[in-house]
Amino acid sequence: MSDGQNRPxxxxxxxxxxxxLDVAATVFAERGVGVTTEEIARAAGVGVGTLFRHxxxxxxxxxxxxxxxxxxxxxxxxxxxxxAEPAEAFFGTYRLIVEQSxxxxxxxxxxxxxxxxxxxxxxxxxxxxxALLERLLAGAQRAGAVRTGLDLTDLVALLLGTASAMDQLGxxxxxxxxxxQVVFDGLRPPRD
Amino acid sequence: MSDGQNRPxxxxxxxxxxxxLDVAATVFAERGVGVTTEEIARAAGVGVGTLFRHxxxxxxxxxxxxxxxxxxxxxxxxxxxxxAEPAEAFFGTYRLIVEQSxxxxxxxxxxxxxxxxxxxxxxxxxxxxxALLERLLAGAQRAGAVRTGLDLTDLVALLLGTASAMDQLGxxxxxxxxxxQVVFDGLRPPRD
Amino acid sequence: MSDGQNRPxxxxxxxxxxxxLDVAATVFAERGVGVTTEEIARAAGVGVGTLFRHxxxxxxxxxxxxxxxxxxxxxxxxxxxxxAEPAEAFFGTYRLIVEQSxxxxxxxxxxxxxxxxxxxxxxxxxxxxxALLERLLAGAQRAGAVRTGLDLTDLVALLLGTASAMDQLGxxxxxxxxxxQVVFDGLRPPRD
Amino acid sequence: MSDGQNRPxxxxxxxxxxxxLDVAATVFAERGVGVTTEEIARAAGVGVGTLFRHxxxxxxxxxxxxxxxxxxxxxxxxxxxxxAEPAEAFFGTYRLIVEQSxxxxxxxxxxxxxxxxxxxxxxxxxxxxxALLERLLAGAQRAGAVRTGLDLTDLVALLLGTASAMDQLGxxxxxxxxxxQVVFDGLRPPRD
DNA sequence: TATGAATGAGGCTTCATTCAT
DNA sequence: AATGAATGAAGCCTCATTCAT
Numbered sequence: 001m002s003d004g005q006n007r008p009x010x011x012x013x014x015x016x017x018x019x020x021l022d023v024a025a026t027v028f029a030e031r032g033v034g035v036t037t038e039e040i041a042r043a044a045g046v047g048v049g050t051l052f053r054h055x056x057x058x059x060x061x062x063x064x065x066x067x068x069x070x071x072x073x074x075x076x077x078x079x080x081x082x083x084a085e086p087a088e089a090f091f092g093t094y095r096l097i098v099e100q101s102x103x104x105x106x107x108x109x110x111x112x113x114x115x116x117x118x119x120x121x122x123x124x125x126x127x128x129x130x131a132l133l134e135r136l137l138a139g140a141q142r143a144g145a146v147r148t149g150l151d152l153t154d155l156v157a158l159l160l161g162t163a164s165a166m167d168q169l170g171x172x173x174x175x176x177x178x179x180x181q182v183v184f185d186g187l188r189p190p191r192d
Numbered sequence: 193m194s195d196g197q198n199r200p201x202x203x204x205x206x207x208x209x210x211x212x213l214d215v216a217a218t219v220f221a222e223r224g225v226g227v228t229t230e231e232i233a234r235a236a237g238v239g240v241g242t243l244f245r246h247x248x249x250x251x252x253x254x255x256x257x258x259x260x261x262x263x264x265x266x267x268x269x270x271x272x273x274x275x276a277e278p279a280e281a282f283f284g285t286y287r288l289i290v291e292q293s294x295x296x297x298x299x300x301x302x303x304x305x306x307x308x309x310x311x312x313x314x315x316x317x318x319x320x321x322x323a324l325l326e327r328l329l330a331g332a333q334r335a336g337a338v339r340t341g342l343d344l345t346d347l348v349a350l351l352l353g354t355a356s357a358m359d360q361l362g363x364x365x366x367x368x369x370x371x372x373q374v375v376f377d378g379l380r381p382p383r384d
Numbered sequence: 385m386s387d388g389q390n391r392p393x394x395x396x397x398x399x400x401x402x403x404x405l406d407v408a409a410t411v412f413a414e415r416g417v418g419v420t421t422e423e424i425a426r427a428a429g430v431g432v433g434t435l436f437r438h439x440x441x442x443x444x445x446x447x448x449x450x451x452x453x454x455x456x457x458x459x460x461x462x463x464x465x466x467x468a469e470p471a472e473a474f475f476g477t478y479r480l481i482v483e484q485s486x487x488x489x490x491x492x493x494x495x496x497x498x499x500x501x502x503x504x505x506x507x508x509x510x511x512x513x514x515a516l517l518e519r520l521l522a523g524a525q526r527a528g529a530v531r532t533g534l535d536l537t538d539l540v541a542l543l544l545g546t547a548s549a550m551d552q553l554g555x556x557x558x559x560x561x562x563x564x565q566v567v568f569d570g571l572r573p574p575r576d
Numbered sequence: 577m578s579d580g581q582n583r584p585x586x587x588x589x590x591x592x593x594x595x596x597l598d599v600a601a602t603v604f605a606e607r608g609v610g611v612t613t614e615e616i617a618r619a620a621g622v623g624v625g626t627l628f629r630h631x632x633x634x635x636x637x638x639x640x641x642x643x644x645x646x647x648x649x650x651x652x653x654x655x656x657x658x659x660a661e662p663a664e665a666f667f668g669t670y671r672l673i674v675e676q677s678x679x680x681x682x683x684x685x686x687x688x689x690x691x692x693x694x695x696x697x698x699x700x701x702x703x704x705x706x707a708l709l710e711r712l713l714a715g716a717q718r719a720g721a722v723r724t725g726l727d728l729t730d731l732v733a734l735l736l737g738t739a740s741a742m743d744q745l746g747x748x749x750x751x752x753x754x755x756x757q758v759v760f761d762g763l764r765p766p767r768d
Numbered sequence: 769t770a771t772g773a774a775t776g777a778g779g780c781t782t783c784a785t786t787c788a789t
Numbered sequence: 790a791a792t793g794a795a796t797g798a799a800g801c802c803t804c805a806t807t808c809a810t
Contacts, residue, residue: 013769036804038772047771048806058805105356113224147374153361154370161357161371168349178346179353182339186378204788205794228779239796244781397790416689420783422793431792432785442784489740497608531758537745538754545741545755552733562730563737566723570762588809589773612800623775628802 017054020044025065029102033062033110059114066107066118067125069100074128081136087145090136091184094159098180101163130156147189158183209246212236217257225254225302251306258303259317261292266320273328279337282328283376286351290372293355322348339381350375401438404428409449413486417446417494443498450491450502451509453484458512465520471529474520475568478543482564485547514540531573542567593630596620601641609638609686635690642683643701645676650704657712663721666712667760670735674756677739706732723765734759 023044027035037058041051055061077093084092108118119126130152137155140146162183169175215236219227229250233243247253269285276284322344329347332338354375361367407428411419421442425435439445461477468476492502503510514536521539524530546567553559599620603611613634617627631637653669660668706728713731716722738759745751 016770037806038804041772049771049808050769052806053769056806105359109224113226150370150374154367154374157357157360157367157371158374160360161353161355163353164356165349165353168352169345175346175349178342179349181382182342182346182350182378183375184378185382186374186376190373190377191383202794208794229781230779240781241783241796242794245794248781250780400791418689421785422783425793433787433792434790436785437790440785489743493608497610534754534758538751538758541741541744541751541755542758544744545737545739547737548740549733549737552736553729559730559733562726563733565766566726566730566734566762567759568762569766570758570760574757574761575767586773592773613802614800624802625775625804626773629773632802634801 013054016044016046016050020046020051020054020061021064021068024061025069028062028065028107033106037061059111059116062107062111063116063118063122066104066111067122069104070122070125070129073097073100074125074132077132077136081132081139086136086139086143090140090146093132093136094162094184095180097159098163098166101160102167105160105164133159144189146187150187158187205246208236208238208242212238212243212246212253213256213260216253217261220254220257229253251303254303262317262321265289265292266317266324269324269328273324273331278328278331278335282332282338285324285328286354286376287372289351290355290358293352325351336381338379342379350379397438400428400430400434404430404435404438404445405448405452408445409453412446412449412491417490421445443495443500446491446495447500447502447506450488450495451506453488454506454509454513457481457484458509458516461516461520465516465523470520470523470527474524474530477516477520478546478568479564481543482547482550485544486551489544489548517543528573530571534571542571589630592620592622592626596622596627596630596637597640597644600637601645604638604641604683609683613637635687638683638687642687646701646705649673649676650701650708653708653712657708657715662712662715662719666716666722669708669712670738670760671756673735674739674742677736677742720765722763726763734763 020040024040027040027043037051038048040061041048044051051061055064073093073096076096077089080089080092080096083089111118133155134152137146137150137152141148141150162180165179166176169179212232216232219232219235229243230240232253233240236243243253247256265285265288268288272284272288273281275281325347326344329338329342329344333340333342354372357371358368361371404424408424411424411427421435422432424445425432428435435445439448457477457480460480461473464473464476464480467473495502517539518536521530521534521536525532525534546564549563550560553563596616600616603616603619613627614624616637617624620627627637631640649669649672652672653665656668656672657665659665709731710728713722713726713728717724717726738756741755742752745755
């Protein structure tokens, strides 16, 4: 497995892969999953051939973009979970995910339509996100910051729904905050 | 010569148009806007030519499906607004819209991607929905059932977000109710 | 053959047939043979069904339009041949044909492309035109008004070519006359 | 690294483009502009995709074929204009154009019907042909070989008309020559 | 390894023709 | 006999993917 020498070409290849992922994330988010592979490649400054060398399929690219977003969520959310008290960790991560999730539903749908099982495709990453969320939810519920009765599935649905609402709203920060407060208040334990 | 009923052919045409609309609504909802016109036609039991006679474009069909859903919302929501007190009218219509809105965001996105201005395309219907929602929101706010500060745009975003959460959740009624309660509680005026 | 009674419906049908022929001639000339049968029918104020009752095929309509033009040429050219001296009869009929021939080449091409033998399709009419032209050509040659050596085939080619030049030129009468004079002068016996 | 010849792939692409142009010219001329893109591609030994990579539209291909023919005319006609005396240059180029123009009118018509402005589409080439013709016409008129009074527009109409007559005539060289002589004699200054 | 030209299945749409009313 | 809605084959074009250079 260890092979001692890492050739410069590998470095190039890695750089290309990373750039493709970055660019694809942006382009998919801005113009939908309908953009052509050609356009993504051009935006990344490589040929289509290179794109397909790194991702055997358009769906594979889609899944990779999705996976990377989720990894980032896990990474940052994991930190929050360590450092902050339960309520702050939960709501902070909620914010994080919502901001990272623009268009994510469209991604899943495209993958599903292509016959890909999103969970399978995302594999470990997906499981990590779910584990993180479960931990945060349980903590916040124990701390009395979030109503009981909600389970992980509900939370995921709410997260995606909130992200979708944000997509609708556009960039106005005040409006985004108002909508987020509605959801946050709704998540808190009911009165009396 | 007597013109008691003077469109025998039109009856068939109308039936086909209605069936196409019904079938398209179902199929788009179930399998996404990617379904081919051929498949929709087949599912409706007509030839593609008939589909295109009634809807000059795939997008036109999409828009028509969307419009019809919104018309139904306006019709039923309008009744509620007449008959019920403000809170019930507001939350009842909210439910109605959420149930009618499966996949609606995807529709808009597809239309927008095709260069169609959804508002323009839906024209009067869209305006009617907005007017209805505005009336219900203002009434519920005056009655103290919904927090102030939220405007129509926020409400629309929340509606679509909730619909999206429902799409995620699938048919389990208990889960749907839990999520809906989170949003409803969040919409109420904040404590102290 | 004689059938004594001509029913009123026949009159309607005949009127429709005539109008379809008129309208089709105009529309084909103005917009090319690509116009749809639907458009022709609409322009004639009838349904497509009626068009196809009278002409079993779009090509049949094309051929009928062509045939009628040629019949008119034969009729008027025949008169000229009776009444005028050979030179006037020849050049007069030449003018006639050229004016009546706008787009005719396109017709033939369309028919040929559809696998129709234009000569067969036009049958008697075509033969009559050729007979007329042959008579006029021979007369004019005998009278020394047209060079010898040209045969009927050459003449037909020149006629269509002249018509094509006119199509190119548009309606400017002075230009049309200049071009026509070039051809007429060329048709005369060569100098020395 | 040395850039003596630096387009290895382009060589193939250029070969394909050229072959497509050649094949399309032949096929359009033989069977009309109605031939399908599929057939052209097959005749050229490439897939449809390749055709559309080189010519974004069927009309673009048509225009390119037309443009290439005109370029050839300009090139060969230009040489003649340099080397020969005015009359020979004029009539020689006339012959050239007529031979190169089979079906050209049909091309223009098809392009026009598709909403393409032929002059615009052909741009510089079209202008070059017109300039060449204008020069040749003026020279021949000054030399007394062509009648005065004819302008460029008349000449173009006559050229296309002659080409059209040739299309009618088929390959018989004697007949073609007879018809050409009619036109040439007609172009000369009128007697007395 | 990167490139981008080539491929061709498949999508949307048109339109001549048929047929129920 | 007239109507016009329905039909579906066929055309143009797109785009994910492959492959020669």
